[in-house]
Amino acid sequence: MKQYLQYLIICCLTSSYPSFAPGQDNPYKAPLYWSVYEYCYSVDGAIPESEWLANIDWVDQNLKSFGYNMICIDGWGDDNQYNQDGYRKKHSAEWEQDYAWWSTELQSRGMTLGMYYNPLWINRNAAKSGIKIKGTDIPLSSLIDETEDALWFTWAQVDRPGAEEYVKGYVQYYADMGVRYLRVDFLSWFESGVDKGTIVGPDRPHEHYETALRWMREACDSNGMFLSLVMPNLNNEATTEIQYGHMVRINEDVAYGTWTRFSNFDRGIRFPGWSQYHNAFDGYTYWSHISGRNKMILDGDFIRINTMATDEEKKTVISLHLMAGGPLSVADQYNTIGNDLWLYQNSELLALNQDGFVGKPLSNNPADKFSQIWSGQMSNGDWVVGLFNREDNIENRHLDFSTLGIEGSTKVRDLWAHTDLGAMNSVTANIPPHGCLIYKLVPGDNPLQNQTIEFNSITDVENTINTPQLNLTAIASSGLPVSFGVIYGPAEVNGDKLIFTGGTGEILITARQPGNEEFGAAIPVPVIFYATDSIQPFENLYLLGDATPVGWNIGSPEIMIQNDTNPYIWEWEGELIAGEFKMPTFTGDWCDGVWINSSQPNQTLSATDYIITNGCDGPDNKWRVNASEAGNYMISIDLKNKSISIESTVSSIHFSQTEQHHEFAVFPNPVSDQLYINFAKETSALITIYSPLGNVLFQDEEKGLQTSIDLSGLNASGLLLVKISSANYSEVFKVYVR
Structure with missing residues (x-):
């Protein structure tokens, strides 16, 4: 016992890790990577290893060559599998392979494993088993405060002997398997124990929070590991997080996605503590005052492009993350991305990330319209300008290049249209709802002349049955022909005619002129109007x-x-x-x-x-x-x-007319995952589950008086037919799966 106490005293006074120098330049740029978040959020559970692999293959084939070289795990799953030091081995006990195996596999493909975990978390089962903190004789259980009332997590008490070894050892554990990115979550729960007014744990002394971050950063620096801080309170203008993190979250979770989570969620409202701003646009805007080249990286959370309603919204999401110097953390999957892959593959925009570019808004007040105009410089001196429109109507944006210190006219390139505009000393544009224009300004003479388009507004059409089409007219100052395109709405373009395709709704069209050897491309001009179909005077049913x-x-x-x-x-x-x-x-x-x-x-x-x-x-x-x-x-x-x-829709399934109701019980109904079956008089039965169209989804011989079937693996919802056949009886049940 005496020897053990002497060891505790030594551990409190010394550390084998190098000292940390706060305030140093950030050596990293924002990562480009894929995360399991969308899958896990959608099912509120672990991602199966087969889906994990399918998405890895998809990233390998479609995104890796564009710089997306990391595959990141996230929450959910379970911590049932732990090693001799109490450290988590797998995302789920259902996985065949552990993190170390997958890290090696990803490295063989030219990618790395990104790790989601908080090294302050303690696995209670590991602690109860008598595990000692790695490199010590200190019981892991000694770091637990049994009187602490905390939601979900068991936290390491950083003022106790062995805590530093445990936290740093956890980071080292992942580093040793090749992990170079650590995403540490629920920091506000550890620091203050409050989430939006709800008590989730104790309010700890600030020095405990700072000590924990310092240990993590020291361990990360020792291993060349990127430290991402998630759910921080960002108190005192993020003073502590700036000292110890490489990247910091600045908004609530993306959750179900859509424009609401990106731009409208509690727009313009600042809250005390996590998260001070709830949507990504507000967060990037306000916290831009702490970001910059080689400074703190802002993290606007994961991207679910497939949940956005229009291409304009999708381009804005990608653009703002890159203009703010943030990561592109793809959560779309191989089976949800649809036709949107091109948005992640824009090499001209991805060049901003490769350069370490970080832009700033003209105002970091989210309520100021000038916060929707961003600019910044590439390392070679070229300027990049972003004109955004968060509103639901067409908005005009203007920027005089002299405010950037550019004298005279300059070359302008549209990074989404991949076209060069004429010589310009300012830009003025009408931007579609939720849209953006991203321009690169290159100093020097531009041989191309500037041109503009005049495209007048269109009056709402009250009856598209009586008015099946419109003639479109727009004039380019160059005299070159103008083309039109429908961005969204129930219409299509054929030459200079707009043809209504049936249905009621808002229609957004643009007029474009791509330029030639004499003139640069014109800035597209959008027009919005409303068309009503007398047969179908509504947009939803x-x-x-x-x-x-x-x-x-x-x-x-x-x-x-x-x-x-x-x-x-x-x-x-x-x-x-x-x-x-x-x-x-x-x-x-x-x-x-x-x-x-x-x-x-x-x-x-x-x-x-x-x-x-x-x-x-x-x-x-x-x-x-x-x-x-x-x-x-x-x-x-x-x-x-x-x-x-x-x-x-069940007419294709036919069962014998002799089948009668007997002593079987199926419950619950409706059911979410586990379906229970009582056999009563029987000791075994063949159970077959059919889709409404007659496809066999499950079949197995079950024995005993009761059995259960896990329906979550069937990927089915709605009506299912469960047929139970024993030696003496047969019965069909209709079961509704939520």
Whole structure:
């Protein structure tokens, strides 16, 4: 015991790691990488190793050559697998390989493993097993405060002997397997124990927080490791984080994505503590005052391009991350990216990251419109300018190049259009909603002349059936022909004609002139107007009622899908139970919009007609599903032909008429993951699970009086048919999977 106490005293007074020199230049630039976040967030759980590999292959083939050379794990999973020092080995116990194996595999492909973990976390099972802190005789359990009331995590007490060895040893553990990027999360929970007013742990002395960060940074510096700080409070203008981190998060999680999380979420509001700004645009804007070349890197969190509504939004997301000197942390997956891969492959924009470029807004006040104009210099002196529009309308942006110290005219290049503009000494542009223009300014004479486009506004079209097309007219000052394109909306362009394709909605079109050997390209001019289709005077259609999975929830009804080839057809497929339903074109208050109702009260599913009512006026007729009719259906409504079809989709599955109900029990129903089956009189049975179309999703012989089946691996939702066959009985159950 005496020898043990002497060791504790020595550990408190000495350290085998080199001293840290705060304030040094940041040797890193923002990383380009892929993260598991989207998958894990979507299922609220671990990513299977097969999906992990599929995404690695996708990055290897499509993004690695553009500089995305890291694959990063994130939260979720489990820490059931730990080594002799109590350090986590795998993302999930279901994985065959551990982190060390995957790190080696990625290195063989020319990539690295990025690690998500907080070295202050302690695995209680490891501590209970009697594990000693690596390199010491100190029990890991001695770092735990059993009286501490903390949510989710067991935190190492940094004022206890062995804490420094444990924290630094954790970093070293990952470094030894080749990890060079450490993403440390939930820092505010450790520092202050508060998250948006909710108590999640104790409020620790500031020196404890600073000590923990210092240990992490020292261990990272000893191993050439990048330290990313996540969920920090950033108190006192991030003074502590600037000292110890290479990169710091400046906004809430991307979560479900969309423009809301990127730009609109609690826009312009500053909160105390984590996260002081809730959306990425606000965060990048305000915290730009602590960033810069070779300074703190700002982290706007992961990118889910596939959740953005338009190409304009997608380009803005990529552009702001790069203009602010932030990372491009791809969370889109091989099976969610769709046709958006090109946005991550813009070599002219990626050159900003390769250069270590960091831009700044004209104002770091998110409420100031000048915060939407950014600029910065490349290492060779070239300027890059970003004109952004966070608003829902077309906005004008102007920048005089003299404010950047540029005398006279300069060469201007559009980094998204990949075109050179004419000689310019300023830029003025009308920018589409949620859009941007990114220009590179190269000093020197420009042989190309400047040109502009005059494209007048278009009046809203009240009835596209009576006005099926418009003639478009725009004039370029160069006299060169102008072309048009639809950015979004129910229309298409054929030459100088805009042809309505069916449906109601906002239409954004642009006029462009690409230039020639004499003239540079013109700045595109956008025009927005609204077109109403008298047959289909709405943009959305939903399903609502106690016969549907959502019940009478007008705030979140079932979404019907517009047919890809015929915009007048809307479709929905899923389970209908006994009850009623009707179709709103809106969400929110009950009287706020147009309804599609059945022609008669309690209308049968075989009837093909319907009526349209406004708000709470007119008969509140509904379709009725009888108990004997419950099942999976395809609903298709054709607005142009004024008909509706409600067809069962289980007719392809046929079971023997001799099958009767016997002593089997299936529960719960509806079910989320684990389905339980009681056999009662039987000791074994063959269980087969079918999709509504008759595809076999699962089949196995189960023994005993009760069994359970994990449905999460079937990747199925909605109605499933469960057939249970024993030596004496056979029965089919309809089960609804949430």
